Amino acid sequence: xxxxxxxxxxxxxxxxxxxELELQLVSRRDFDLTRGATDLLGSLDYDGRFGEIKLEIxxxxxxxxxxxxxTVDGIAADLAGLRDTLRRHGERNNIGICGGGTHPFHHxxxxxxxxxxxxxxxxxRYGYLAKQFTVFGQHIHVGCTSADExxxxxxxxxxxxxxxxxxxxxxxxxxxxxxxxxxxxxNAVSAFPLSGQCPPLNDWPDFCRHFEFLQGCGIAQGIKDLxxxxxxxxxxxxxxxxxxxxxxxxxxxxxxxxxxxxxxxxLLRTRPPLHTERQAHVARYNKFQACRYGLDAEISDPVGLxxxxxxxxxAPLLEAISDxxxxxxxxxxxxxxxxxxxxxxxxxxxxxxxxxxQGNLNDVVREASERLMR
Amino acid sequence: xxxxxxxPLRNVWENLIxxxxxxxxxxxxxxxxxxxxxxxxxxxxxxxxxxxHFRWPKVIGxxxxxxxxxxxxxxxxxxxxxxxxxxxxxAALGLLMMEVGRRLDLNWLHRNPELxxxxxxxxxxxxxxxxxxxxxxxxxxxxxxxxTAAVTMASAPAVVLLTIEESRAQGQVTERIILHTAIxxxxxxxxxxxxxxxxxxxxxxxxxxxxxxxxxxxxxxLLVGGLGxxxxxxxxxxxxxxxxxxxxxxxxxxxxxxxxxxxxxxPVFLTLFLMxxxxxxxxxxxxxxxxxxxxxxxxxxxxxxxxxxxxxxWQEFTWLAGLQALGLLLVRAAAKAAALxxxxxxxxxxxxxxxxxxxxxxxxxxxFMAYEIAGLYPEVGRSALALPLxxxxxxxxxxxxxCRLALSRSGECGAGEKGGIA
Numbered sequence: 036x037x038x039x040x041x042x043x044x045x046x047x048x049x050x051x052x053x054x055e056l057e058l059q060l061v062s063r064r065d066f067d068l069t070r071g072a073t074d075l076l077g078s079l080d081y082d083g084r085f086g087e088i089k090l091e092i093x094x095x096x097x098x099x100x101x102x103x104x105x106t107v108d109g110i111a112a113d114l115a116g117l118r119d120t121l122r123r124h125g126e127r128n129n130i131g132i133c134g135g136g137t138h139p140f141h142h143x144x145x146x147x148x149x150x151x152x153x154x155x156x157x158x159x160r161y162g163y164l165a166k167q168f169t170v171f172g173q174h175i176h177v178g179c180t181s182a183d184e185x186x187x188x189x190x191x192x193x194x195x196x197x198x199x200x201x202x203x204x205x206x207x208x209x210x211x212x213x214x215x216x217x218x219x220x221x222n223a224v225s226a227f228p229l230s231g232q233c234p235p236l237n238d239w240p241d242f243c244r245h246f247e248f249l250q251g252c253g254i255a256q257g258i259k260d261l262x263x264x265x266x267x268x269x270x271x272x273x274x275x276x277x278x279x280x281x282x283x284x285x286x287x288x289x290x291x292x293x294x295x296x297x298x299x300x301x302l303l304r305t306r307p308p309l310h311t312e313r314q315a316h317v318a319r320y321n322k323f324q325a326c327r328y329g330l331d332a333e334i335s336d337p338v339g340l341x342x343x344x345x346x347x348x349x350a351p352l353l354e355a356i357s358d359x360x361x362x363x364x365x366x367x368x369x370x371x372x373x374x375x376x377x378x379x380x381x382x383x384x385x386x387x388x389x390x391x392x393q394g395n396l397n398d399v400v401r402e403a404s405e406r407l408m409r
Numbered sequence: 410x411x412x413x414x415x416x417p418l419r420n421v422w423e424n425l426i427x428x429x430x431x432x433x434x435x436x437x438x439x440x441x442x443x444x445x446x447x448x449x450x451x452x453x454x455x456x457x458x459x460x461x462h463f464r465w466p467k468v469i470g471x472x473x474x475x476x477x478x479x480x481x482x483x484x485x486x487x488x489x490x491x492x493x494x495x496x497x498x499x500a501a502l503g504l505l506m507m508e509v510g511r512r513l514d515l516n517w518l519h520r521n522p523e524l525x526x527x528x529x530x531x532x533x534x535x536x537x538x539x540x541x542x543x544x545x546x547x548x549x550x551x552x553x554x555x556x557t558a559a560v561t562m563a564s565a566p567a568v569v570l571l572t573i574e575e576s577r578a579q580g581q582v583t584e585r586i587i588l589h590t591a592i593x594x595x596x597x598x599x600x601x602x603x604x605x606x607x608x609x610x611x612x613x614x615x616x617x618x619x620x621x622x623x624x625x626x627x628x629x630x631l632l633v634g635g636l637g638x639x640x641x642x643x644x645x646x647x648x649x650x651x652x653x654x655x656x657x658x659x660x661x662x663x664x665x666x667x668x669x670x671x672x673x674x675x676p677v678f679l680t681l682f683l684m685x686x687x688x689x690x691x692x693x694x695x696x697x698x699x700x701x702x703x704x705x706x707x708x709x710x711x712x713x714x715x716x717x718x719x720x721x722x723w724q725e726f727t728w729l730a731g732l733q734a735l736g737l738l739l740v741r742a743a744a745k746a747a748a749l750x751x752x753x754x755x756x757x758x759x760x761x762x763x764x765x766x767x768x769x770x771x772x773x774x775x776x777f778m779a780y781e782i783a784g785l786y787p788e789v790g791r792s793a794l795a796l797p798l799x800x801x802x803x804x805x806x807x808x809x810x811x812c813r814l815a816l817s818r819s820g821e822c823g824a825g826e827k828g829g830i831a
Binding site for chain 2: 062063064065066069070071074077078080124126127128145393394395397398401
């Protein structure tokens with residue numbers, strides 16, 4: 036069964052992975068964002084062996100996406116290949132490429148919408164929000180063997196959205212100032228009317244009914260209109276986690292993919308009770324906590340009716356999924372996350388420390404760009 | 410004309426001076442600050458009017474204001490006033506040349522051989538074709554043909570920077586226009602230094618001057634530019650990055666270099682260009698890398714273009730000279746287009762040709778270079794260099810429009826285009 040406008044759910048290999056990274060294009064002169072996506076892609080001499088390199092909504096961003104892979108090591112190889120390709124072409128065009136969820140000091144009115152009907156339609160629909168959407172995220176696809184499994188996993192991963200936000204947070208600076216957030220990027224996403232959480236749903240038919248309801252109300256025409264934190268992606272046969280900031284390094288992006296794969300396996304294996312109705316009441320609050328405080332967030336537990344420090348719940352979770360990570364062959368990729376948790380030094384802290392050392396954000400972006408490309 | 414207008418006022422003043430003891434003698438020349446202000450206002454008014462009504466680049470208005478009010482037409486800006494305003498023009502040109510020097514990104518050439526190919530092709534073809542045209546079709550002597558080629562081979566850094574600023578352009582065409590302009594300017598300065606020696610050798614057979622003058626120019630510019638850059642970096646290191654104090658240090662060091670260059674009779678454009686290049690190359694700690702010139706320096710640039718407009722020898726214009734200048738511009742345009750088309754590379758051909766269009770401007774640097782060379786032997790230099798001066802005069806009006814056209818056709822202009830003064 037599929038809702039009108041929804042494709043049939045295409046089953047995929049269990050726990051297969053795909054990673055998308057939105058990256059910043061910066062001028063090598065002053066490290067502000069620059070308009071270069073169309074020219075960069077136009078001059079691309081690349082056969083697509085590691086995945087795709089695509090335009091994003093504004094000319095100062097590009098998106099890279101890996102091939103579907105069964106292992107995290109496969110994702111690592113693709114991302115390294117894509118990075119090397121971008122490094123080569125960026126150098127030819129004198130364009131720097133940088134990670135991070137926001138550009139620390141760019142001036143959003145200077146952004147230019149990329150050519151194309153889809154982007155033009157988004158600009159017409161959302162106005163200035165489309166330009167302010169020049170923020171940079173990592174999306175992780177996890178393969179599901181059935182549509183019902185995808186809906187269940189969408190709900191189950193929703194509980195762990197704060198962990199993904201806190202581990203990937205790399206957007207403390209906006210408009211040249213410290214936002215006090217660890218991830219300020221998601222505030223730009225929150226402005227869109229269909230952002231937020233997937234509502235409580237039981238199975239795929241339930242999701243189709245919900246989607247038809249949205250269609251009937253004239254709110255959504257396709258799955259791409261739903262800017263949910265975690266959403267099913269029927270045409271890929273995956274669940275897509277969309278809340279991560281683009282990290283400052285490829286290695287951190289790979290570690291997050293390993294976390295997503297291991298966590299999904301653990302969830303599907305242990306099938307913990309979900310309490311989706313209750314979770315729906317605290318999801319926005321918990322997301323805010325993770326954005327604002329990162330690993331120091333206090334997460335509301337709607338079942339135990341208490342708050343728990345994210346750091347305290349995340350450490351046992353990483354231990355709990357270790358067996359699954361071993362089975363998937365990606366345990367070593369969880370080490371950067373364990374170290375991050377122990378040392379409390381994520382990408383947002385690194386950016387703040389570099390700003391404290393350098394005293395200006397241009398040098399911070401220069402160093403961040405070097406970090407992504409090394 | 411201005412004398413006739415002021416005559417009644419002078420009479421009244423001179424009658425009053427006998428009774429009013431405090432009155433100074435009737436001012437025989439305009440005060441420098443008043444002159445600066447007048448040049449600024451007439452340039453701004455005409456530039457803004459043409460931009461508002463016809464969307465012309467504002468630079469065209471500034472140059473037209475200079476032509477209309479200069480010695481060639483109304484004569485309100487006299488030759489003496491032009492000489493008086495020369496330090497302002499030198500300061501404005503110096504700051505712009507330093508900015509172009511700072512933007513010369515030699516690492517990009519290293520990373521992208523296709524750019525090295527296209528810039529070398531631009532330099533070689535432009536010089537060779539203009540030289541051949543001046544030598545065989547116009548009939549200039551080899552020395553003056555070489556001087557003509559040296560003066561006109563490069564694009565106009567000031568016009569290019571101002572037009573990009575006005576258009577708020579960003580992208581590959583924009584970046585490559587800047588790179589080509591900076592490198593061809595550097596090449597034209599080298600050719601200019603060599604030509605100085607050739608002109609000495611041809612006109613006076615004075616081998617001492619033929620050898621020492623180019624060395625003086627190059628070594629002097631390197632020394633003064635290097636000193637200015639070193640001073641700026643040393644002082645700026647003690648100040649917070651991007652602070653206003655750093656901006657002042659940058660401007661003060663540049664003006665010091667302009668002043669010393671003037672004292673030593675070393676070309677200001679070359680000195681400040683080298684200062685910019687050396688400053689960027691030696692700034693390994695990014696001390697001044699992100700420090701931009703203040704908005705106020707654009708005020709100086711307006712005065713620069715009014716003065717350039719007023720300096721153009723339109724009163725000596727003949728149809729033959731005009732046709733020859735037009736021929737030179739066509740040859741030059743063909744050379745640049747051919748260089749960009751031939752060099753190939755990752756940028757599509759239409760965009761490469763747009764780079765070729767964007768680097769067509771010919772302006773202040775050429776005019777100043779021509780007058781530097783002409784000044785060596787004024788009795789022959791002025792007429793011998795009429796060709797590049799008329800070419801610059803024509804391109805002064807057409808160049809900004811061509812550069813703007815290239816930027817807008819490439820789709821790299823910013824929305825609104827409210828900023829800038831070009």
